[in-house]
Amino acid sequence: MSTQVSTREHILKQAVLLMGQKGYRGVTTKEIADASGVSEMTIFRHFGSKGNILQAAMESYSYIPCMEQLFATQLTYNLEDDLYIISKTYQNMMKRNQNLIWIGFNERYTMPEVHETASKNPRQLKEFIMNYFAEMENKGLLRPVDHEAQAMSLLWMNAGYFITDASLPSDMQMVSSVSTESFLSESISTFARGLKPDANS
Amino acid sequence: MSTQVSTREHILKQAVLLMGQKGYRGVTTKEIADASGVSEMTIFRHFGSKGNILQAAMESYSYIPCMEQLFATQLTYNLEDDLYIISKTYQNMMKRNQNLIWIGFNERYTMPEVHETASKNPRQLKEFIMNYFAEMENKGLLRPVDHEAQAMSLLWMNAGYFITDASLPSDMQMVSSVSTESFLSESISTFARGLKPDANS
């Protein structure tokens, strides 16, 4: 009984890995089967079609629950700290799922439903952040700003950083040598300063 | 005689457009032919194979000549102005060729030679910038810094901005509403300030 689940998960894992490297169309069901140490039939018995593999993988990928918990329990209402932990969590989730991100992006024209599934995440996260900003403003810990625009800025910055950090380095063959952690924390610090109310030291 | 060239260019243009949307494997030679208003045979007579189409497109794409001219004639040795024009040119070239960038990136595992062709560009640009920094330091207009690391920072920032600006907005369906031009100029301004020698107003 537990074998079903684990083989299913195992297939998904290998499929995402291969598709992340060679693209959805670049990988055959045979390849996925071999990489999973499983017969091709097993794949079709589990998922029915190649498209469903990707669909299933996309549905299993979601940072919404994780973010939900973060916003419910881990916030300190210190602006900089909170933005940092939100960003850090976002970065972690994106990095963990970077293959899926790429596949979804590449197939955005050919498999719109897959892309639709994936794009729910940032939209939901934007809502979370906007609610947080509203709360902070009520507490007098935030300047009166356009909550949506500022939430967007944060996401924008994070997405840009993720893409350059997680994806390009292996591509553009340049000397990295830039410390990753510090870049993020410094950006967040600046961003938080810009949002704090006027009375500063 | 001019017809050959123009049909060839026309095919390349349409091929890149389609591949940019649906991926290299997602497009058939038939589709490219139809989009180009041309027989499938014409394509094979011109390029021999589907792979050669992409290869030819990649070889035609290069911002090196453009950058070469910029570095030779258009610099003013005002740090901020120069970095801005370099960045702006980079952004323009990347935006003009964004389809090719994506294709090359997506096929980095399956068609390494294509990727190799594309990656010559940033490496060359890095060299240009490093030489520029060396000159500026000689003129006493630049702090003594690690030229390679700083050139990397600039390219890094530009690449990150390009990707979020040119590619993500249509993807993540978020309200853009952020002014593009100002974001870039502000970043460059900050970057330039960080590189100027100490004696500041």
Next chain:
DNA sequence: GATTAATGTTAGTGAGTACTAACAAACGTT
């Protein structure tokens, strides 16, 4: 008007590939 170069047309080949059907083997559970 004849020649040449570029393109069109048609038909087809061969390889790859998603997916199916039918039966056999392994496995755990009771």
Next chain:
DNA sequence: AACGTTTGTTAGTACTCACTAACATTAATC
């Protein structure tokens, strides 16, 4: 030991698609 569930095997189907060959057509050059 019997049963049900999951997986493996094999063979095959239907389809797509890159690519070719042979011949017809247009268009420019001289």
